Amino acid sequence: MHVRVNGEDKDLGEGLSVADVVASLGLAGRRVAVEYNRAVLRADDWTSTTVRENDALEIVHFVGGG
Amino acid sequence: MPKDIFDSFELAGRNYRSRLLVGTGKYADFEQTRLAIEASGAEIVTVAVRRVNITDRGKPNLLDHIDPKRYTILPNTAGCYTADDAVRTCRLAREAGVGKLVKLEVIGDEKTLFPDVAATIEAARVLVSEGFDVLPYITDDPVACKRLEELGCKAVMPLAAPIGSGLGIRNPYNIRIIIEQSSVPVIVDAGVGTASDAAVALELGCTAVLMNTAIAGAKDPLLMAHAMKLGVDAGRAAYRAGRMPKRLYATASSPLTDLLS
Numbered sequence: 001m002h003v004r005v006n007g008e009d010k011d012l013g014e015g016l017s018v019a020d021v022v023a024s025l026g027l028a029g030r031r032v033a034v035e036y037n038r039a040v041l042r043a044d045d046w047t048s049t050t051v052r053e054n055d056a057l058e059i060v061h062f063v064g065g066g
Numbered sequence: 067m068p069k070d071i072f073d074s075f076e077l078a079g080r081n082y083r084s085r086l087l088v089g090t091g092k093y094a095d096f097e098q099t100r101l102a103i104e105a106s107g108a109e110i111v112t113v114a115v116r117r118v119n120i121t122d123r124g125k126p127n128l129l130d131h132i133d134p135k136r137y138t139i140l141p142n143t144a145g146c147y148t149a150d151d152a153v154r155t156c157r158l159a160r161e162a163g164v165g166k167l168v169k170l171e172v173i174g175d176e177k178t179l180f181p182d183v184a185a186t187i188e189a190a191r192v193l194v195s196e197g198f199d200v201l202p203y204i205t206d207d208p209v210a211c212k213r214l215e216e217l218g219c220k221a222v223m224p225l226a227a228p229i230g231s232g233l234g235i236r237n238p239y240n241i242r243i244i245i246e247q248s249s250v251p252v253i254v255d256a257g258v259g260t261a262s263d264a265a266v267a268l269e270l271g272c273t274a275v276l277m278n279t280a281i282a283g284a285k286d287p288l289l290m291a292h293a294m295k296l297g298v299d300a301g302r303a304a305y306r307a308g309r310m311p312k313r314l315y316a317t318a319s320s321p322l323t324d325l326l327s
Contacts, residue, residue, distance in 0.1 A: 006117040025120050031129055032118060033161035040157045058117065060158050062128050064099060065114025065144050066089030066229070066256075066278030 004056040012051060019046035021057060032061045071303060075273050077110075077251055078167055078199035078220040080138070084109045085268060086298045087140070087253065089278025093287065096131040102281055103132065105291035110138045112169055112276065114145070115155050115162075129164075139164040140201070143171050147182070149189035156193055168193065169223070169255075169276075171203040179229040179256075183210045187217070194218040203255050206240040208247060221250050223276060226267065227257025230279040234263035238270055245271045261290075261297030268301025269309070 003010050005021065012021065018041060022028055034041045035058035041049060051057070074081045088108040093099040103111055111132055119125065129139070141159035143152040149172055156168045172189055174182030181204050193200045199220045204210050206224040214222050224244055227233035234257065235241060245252050251273035258264050258277045267275045275298055284290035 006120050008120065025118070027118060030127065031162055031164075033115075033158040033163075035154065035158055038154070040154075040161050042161060058158075059120070060115050060162070061118050062113040062139070062141065062159075062162065062164075063116045064090040064093060064096075064128055065142055066091045066112055066276075 001051070001053050003051055003054070006057070006059055016051050017047050018049045018051060018057065021051060022046060022059065025059070027059065030061065032059050034059050072299070073302075073306065075251060077273075078201075082109050082138075082274075084295075084298075085274040085302055086264070086294055087112065087255075087274055087276040088281060088291070089276070090128060090132065091278050092282035096126060096128060098287060099128070100131045102287045102291040103137070105288045105295070106281065107295045108137070110140050112140045112142050112278070115141055115143070115159050134164055138167065140167055140169050142169040142203075143189075145173070146171065147173050147185075149185040149192070152185075152189040153192050156198055157196075160198070165199075166197060167199045167201065167220075169201050169203060170219075180225075181205055183207065186210075187213055190214055190219055191217050201253070206237050206244065208240060208243045211244045211252075212247060215248055215250050219250065221253050221273070222248060223253045223255035225256040226254045226263065227259075229256040230283075231257055232259030232263075232280055232283070233257055234259050235266055235270070238266065241267070241270050241272065261293040264294050264297035265301035265304070268298055269305050271305055274298075 001012050003012050074083045084107045086106050086108045087110040088106050089112045090099050143155045146152040152172045172182045172185040190200050190202050201221045202214050203223045211222040226235040253274045254267040254272050255276040258280045264275050281287050281291045
């Protein structure tokens, strides 16, 4: 299943939740935020949201900046 | 020593003692970032929001080094060129769990990094309606500052000079007008180069100063962070003390009577 994660094309298995994707990237429990198809997805909804073909995920965190 | 040398100020419902807000960009590493913030005495620290690098994972995280319980984390929208992108960035920042305070910047030009005033106002309106406490980076334009205050921003943050230029306050007269007309804090953001620039901002009556490159770009960032703290404190104390009037001619400091003859 084709999904875009942070602008990169990814081939993911069917039936994964957003929480699964976040965990597979080693980001579970980290201070990150997720945008799902251009809308912020609250952390409470990560588990109940199933990733579908051609979805776009943005996973962001804080970096140094002014 | 006079009592209450340091007077606090209120920003978005919280009191702060330090009038120096610092960025976290351009440091050699997170440890230097942490030490510089500590030396600056800052209580509010800006950060940027960026994509996690999903191919090179396991990198240390900025907020492992800067404790959000100790500092107020102020996410920015640096790099955003449209109101829409800035709003998206703020929504994500809030979701990442550091509160609703945001530094709004919508850039209008790559070379000068001057803000797009119209887009900044547009984004501010949306963010305020969504409950954000918005601190907008803006040109030193009294009318733009007025508009931003009217629509509910918690401070206005006029630039001293272009971001990262270190040119100091290019238009102190505009800054004075902005201070005079504003009932929200005026925080000079961007363009400060050295401690005397920070002092000038506070002497003019600014509530606070926000800087990044002036500290991170110094040869010795930790020493400069300390210098900036002193500059800000000196400027604020001088402002409150009320400076003497300027005169064209001399007035003697020693008595003019009982001289030897």
